[in-house]
Amino acid sequence: MQSLLLLKEQMQEMIAYVNFHAPLESCGLLAGRDSKVEKIFFVQNQAQSPVRYVMDPIEQLNALEWIESNNMDLLGIFHSHPTGPEIVSQTDIAQAAYAVTYIILAPVDGNWRARGFWIENSSFREVTLQIT
Numbered sequence: 001m002q003s004l005l006l007l008k009e010q011m012q013e014m015i016a017y018v019n020f021h022a023p024l025e026s027c028g029l030l031a032g033r034d035s036k037v038e039k040i041f042f043v044q045n046q047a048q049s050p051v052r053y054v055m056d057p058i059e060q061l062n063a064l065e066w067i068e069s070n071n072m073d074l075l076g077i078f079h080s081h082p083t084g085p086e087i088v089s090q091t092d093i094a095q096a097a098y099a100v101t102y103i104i105l106a107p108v109d110g111n112w113r114a115r116g117f118w119i120e121n122s123s124f125r126e127v128t129l130q131i132t
Contacts, residue, residue: 003116004130025051025082026080030101080106102119
């Protein structure tokens, strides 16, 4: 995937969610079609950690079932790095289990910034986030 399309309102929702849960990491799933996000699932971080996330398995399963039953695709997984950095970590790379865009939200100069990444074969490349 070269880019991921999100509405400005969707990005604002994700930022509000991660900001509310800071200083703990927060996470969720992005569903849609043809690289366009249509629905955001906010999933509880069972780890309750400022440096790690573990999606609640029941919430994650329910979201994946909803995505499938609504003929959508899992397009992305997002999580926050409340204390930075704004790039994937070695843990993120090691635990990447889906062929989707991974969005990292991190504070930069007092404002949350989102960056997308494609993680594959123990490496990553940046994916353009198109906000409309």
